[in-house]
Each structure stands twice: as structure tokens, then as C-alpha cells.
Amino acid sequence: PRETGRQQMQEARTLLKKYFGYDDFRPGQEKLIAGILQGRDILGILPTGGGKSLCYQIPALMLQGLTLVISPLISLMKDQVDTLRELGIAAEKIDAQTDLDRYHEIMAAARSGQLKLLYIAPERLGQEGFLRALKQLDLGLVAIDEAHCVSQWGHDFRPSYRQIAASLADLKPRPVFAALTATATAQVQKDIVSGLSLEDPLIYVADFDRPNLYFNVLAPANRKKTLLSLLADGQCAIVYCATRRTVEDVCDYLNNQGVATVPYHAGLPAQDREANQEAFINDRVQVTVATNAFGMGIDKPDVRRVIHYNIPKNMESYYQEAGRAGRDGAPAEAVLFFHAADIMTNLFLISQSYEPDARRKLNAMLGYVYTGTCLRQYLLHYFQPDREKTGPCGHCAICDGRIQTSDVTQKAQMVLSCVIRMGQRYGTSLIIDVLRGANTNRIRTEGFNHLSTYGLLAKSSKGEVRDIMTLLAAEGYLAVVGEDYPVLKVTEKSRALLQGKVQLSMNRPFKERTNQVELATE
Ligand code: ADP
Ligand code: ZN
Numbered sequence: 001p002r003e004t005g006r007q008q009m010q011e012a013r014t015l016l017k018k019y020f021g022y023d024d025f026r027p028g029q030e031k032l033i034a035g036i037l038q039g040r041d042i043l044g045i046l047p048t049g050g051g052k053s054l055c056y057q058i059p060a061l062m063l064q065g066l067t068l069v070i071s072p073l074i075s076l077m078k079d080q081v082d083t084l085r086e087l088g089i090a091a092e093k094i095d096a097q098t099d100l101d102r103y104h105e106i107m108a109a110a111r112s113g114q115l116k117l118l119y120i121a122p123e124r125l126g127q128e129g130f131l132r133a134l135k136q137l138d139l140g141l142v143a144i145d146e147a148h149c150v151s152q153w154g155h156d157f158r159p160s161y162r163q164i165a166a167s168l169a170d171l172k173p174r175p176v177f178a179a180l181t182a183t184a185t186a187q188v189q190k191d192i193v194s195g196l197s198l199e200d201p202l203i204y205v206a207d208f209d210r211p212n213l214y215f216n217v218l219a220p221a222n223r224k225k226t227l228l229s230l231l232a233d234g235q236c237a238i239v240y241c242a243t244r245r246t247v248e249d250v251c252d253y254l255n256n257q258g259v260a261t262v263p264y265h266a267g268l269p270a271q272d273r274e275a276n277q278e279a280f281i282n283d284r285v286q287v288t289v290a291t292n293a294f295g296m297g298i299d300k301p302d303v304r305r306v307i308h309y310n311i312p313k314n315m316e317s318y319y320q321e322a323g324r325a326g327r328d329g330a331p332a333e334a335v336l337f338f339h340a341a342d343i344m345t346n347l348f349l350i351s352q353s354y355e356p357d358a359r360r361k362l363n364a365m366l367g368y369v370y371t372g373t374c375l376r377q378y379l380l381h382y383f384q385p386d387r388e389k390t391g392p393c394g395h396c397a398i399c400d401g402r403i404q405t406s407d408v409t410q411k412a413q414m415v416l417s418c419v420i421r422m423g424q425r426y427g428t429s430l431i432i433d434v435l436r437g438a439n440t441n442r443i444r445t446e447g448f449n450h451l452s453t454y455g456l457l458a459k460s461s462k463g464e465v466r467d468i469m470t471l472l473a474a475e476g477y478l479a480v481v482g483e484d485y486p487v488l489k490v491t492e493k494s495r496a497l498l499q500g501k502v503q504l505s506m507n508r509p510f511k512e513r514t515n516q517v518e519l520a521t522e
Helices: 004-021 029-037 052-062 073-087 100-112 121-124 130-135 165-168 184-196 223-233 244-256 270-281 315-322 338-353 356-370 376-381 409-423 428-435 442-444 460-476 494-498
Strands: 042-045 066-070 093-094 119-120 139-144 174-180 202-205 213-218 237-240 261-262 287-292 303-307 332-337 405-407 478-481 487-490 506-507
Touching: 004 029, 004 052, 029 042, 029 052, 029 174, 029 202, 042 052, 042 184, 052 066, 052 139, 052 174, 073 093, 073 119, 073 303, 093 100, 093 184, 100 376, 119 121, 119 287, 121 130, 121 165, 184 202, 213 376, 223 244, 223 332, 223 460, 244 261, 244 287, 261 270, 270 287, 303 315, 315 376, 356 376, 356 460, 356 478, 356 506, 409 428, 409 478, 409 487, 409 494, 428 442, 428 460, 460 478, 460 506, 478 506
Parallel strands: 042 174, 042 202, 066 119, 066 139, 093 119, 139 174, 213 332, 237 287, 237 303, 261 287, 303 332
Antiparallel strands: 405 506, 478 487
């Protein structure tokens, strides 16, 4: 079997090159694919952008029969199916938009063995007719994307994921189950194994760390000028912006300043996008300015810098985009521009959409901007909270002292006590007003001017108190809850801070920071 194992992996590598154009598997992909080909269930935990889809797409091409892919997001399904079809791989999806004729066509193709991959949403498994049809198929592999949705501990719990195992339990012969996710806590791992009834799975947890990346957060007074000086060393870079308009604006600016730059966003005609991408990959231009549409399917290993001109909406997007720097393992830099107005826009959009999960994720992202501790530690702790705590990394802007930090433990304690004294029923603005000793009607009527915490932070600016509260929320010392409007409550964790058992430090993003790192040029 070892010999056939090696042959199979050789074939897998051939297919990787033939269909996807890549020379090597990423760490993890190889182990997980080998596991599947040996007929073992697998659980793969890889960061976003780590290449989870190939882990089942390659085996799907090699195994007998159909691969069923269960995915929670219609947009994700569409992207994947489109990409696979462009590569000449027989893939289909069934979703709410699929009409009955099309549905029968797809199922017929599946029965005839023409189809290699079939994507469905988990809810589909609740339909008797579909399950009956499924039982007549030769099913080699069931891949469950975003497998953490089965866990109630995760933040994206989907009840329909709980039904997957039962719905597919009496398939004969039993297909191999491949579960994939980017959520890396031990609890979620356990839930996935039991919730999906994986049998003695091969588990691979990728190390989320990217040691060659230097992390930096800047708060430039003039973003364009700072950007220009960052790019002055001529090294190849991607600049991510939040909107198409900003992309065009920044791109024009750089070209006017003599930096060869191309734009990339979904509003450009396909042939322009392709040409721009081509120019960047072949080093005919130094910089791509892009929205988050750029990156899908792009593998340029020697990008030296990824600069975020606007703050991304969550850490997952940030780490995925920043991770496009330094794929070759050589030193590279990930810079995040912090811009107060940007943050207000984000907070506003999120308060409008009122999606608690989006708010939680944005808070974590803001925490990265505000944290006074090692940026790498902060990132890794977010993605791998069970990871053994290592010391500060020595290779980020906080560790090497480029970012000034200050101890805010005492002020944070004042904020927490004030939240408690006010009864944990109010939002940020009122708490700030009480802490700063504002003399308003509301405060007098509620009697908050008699609290011992009233006016404790009279000398701090509104912005500073808000920053501290954002940091507290981001680090889990304050919970943002509430039905109609966000209310702040203290958490289990707050006690240690109130008792002075932990310290809290914060960076000072509102002061201009234009610290720069020189990347080694050879
Ligand atoms: P995930 O699902 O883990 O977020 P994807 O499967 O979408 O990640 O892959 C992210 C990107 O990495 C895709 O553009 C994909 O083509 C690319 N990729 C995957 N595997 C490899 C590899 N072995 N070599 C180079 N690029 C790869
Ligand atoms: Zn560090």
C-alpha cells in the first residue's frame, strides 16, 4: 500500500499541475489528500486562503464516483463551480435558484457518472426526494466546507449542519468524509468530529503563523504620502482599498508620482482585469491597487508588501489578504493604515446591518489596531486561541518599539466600574458622558452624577475613552449585547482586570505614526 500511496500522490501532483497550474502542494494539503486517498475521514484546519478546496477537489478527480460538497454559502458555491468549469472539470451546484428541469438534468448527469463534483447547501439534505436520489448514486467522497458550522461553540452555528451525519448515515458503501474549516479551537474540533460522525479521522491543524511577515500598523496624517514613501524602495506591492473609487483615486495618484501601478476591481471589464493582473504578475508594474476582488486564484510568490489603505471588515479578510505577501518565504511586510474616519464608517455600516457577528468581528479587527501587545500574538491568538502562548515575536512594529504604547490598566478599570455602577444597561456614548462628567439632562434624571465613577475621566478626550472601550470590547473585557441597540456588559474576564491581575496596554494610533521598515533588497 505504501507503493500505491506514493503513486497516488504522484498522480495527485500531476493533476495539481495540469488543472490548477501549481507545482507543489501547500503543507497540509498533501497529508489531507493522502488521507482521503487511503480511504480515511479527515479533518483539515487551514487558515482562510490556505487552500482548503484543493484538499477535496483533487481527490474528487481521482476517486471513483461523485464527490458531494456541502457548503453554507451560495456565493462561495458559485465561485467554486465557475472556476472548476473554467478548468474543464465537471462540476454543478443545486441551490434554491435551480429549477426542476435543471435539477433533473444535474441528477441524471450524476447518475451517469459524468459529474465529478456536486455542490449543495446543507438544507438540501432535508429533502426526502433528494436523499432518495442520492442513495442511487455512486458517492465516493463527501466534503463538508466550513465544518465549524456544526458546532454550537463556533459563531456560525447552522442547525442544518447537525443533520448531515444522520441524513448520510445509511449510504452504502460509506463514502469518505472530509471536513474543512479555518476555526481552530479544540472544542470546535471535538464538535466537528462527533457532530459529523467522522470515523477515526486524520486531523491536520496548520500552523497559522507566517514567520517571515513583519506586521505594522500606521496612522498616517496623509495616507497618500506615506504610501508613496513606503513604495519608494521599488519593491512589488499590493495596496488594498475598500471601494472602487478609492482604488481609482490612489492608482491615479501613484501613476502621477511615477510609480507604475494598475488598478483591479470588479467594475473593470474582464479583459482589463486580466491584462492588469498579467502586468503585475510579470513585474511590468510595481503595484496593484485593488479591492478585495483581487487575490482569488492569484499566486505571485514574491509580493514584498501588502498595504491596507482602509481597515478590512474582519481579521479573516485581513489575514488572508496580508498573507499574500511573502509566499516565497523571504522577508515581507504587512502594513495596515489606520484612519479614524474609516473606522467610524465601518462602525456605522455595521450598526446599520445590525449583525451581531459582524460587530464582534469588526471589534476584533479594531483590537488589532489598538492593541499595545505584540501584533503577531494578537493575530495568532485570534485564530488559534488554544495555541500555547509564546512570548512576543520580536518581529512586529510593537515588539521592536516602532509603535509607542501606554499602560491604560487604571483607566480601563474606571471604565469597567462605571459600566457596573450604571447597571450594565447602556451604550457607549452615555457611559463616556458619565465618565467624563458631562452635565446633561439625561445624566441628572438618571442620577448618574451621583455615581462615584462620575467624572473620573474628565481629563480624557471622548476619543480616548472610546478607544479604551473599543480595546476592552475587542479583548473580551466588555461584551456588546442587546436587541434594539448595543449595550455594554462586563464579562467573566473583566474581574482579573478589575483586580489588577492583568495589565492592559494600548497603542496611540491618533498620533501620527510613519515608522517605516526597510526591506532587504538583494
Ligand atoms: P480556502 O478555502 O482555504 O480559503 P482556497 O481553497 O480558496 O482557500 O485557496 C486559496 C487560494 O490559494 C486559491 O487562489 C487557490 O488557487 C490557491 N492555492 C491553493 N492551493 C495552492 C497550491 N498548492 N499552490 C499555490 N496556490 C494554491
Ligand atoms: Zn511582535
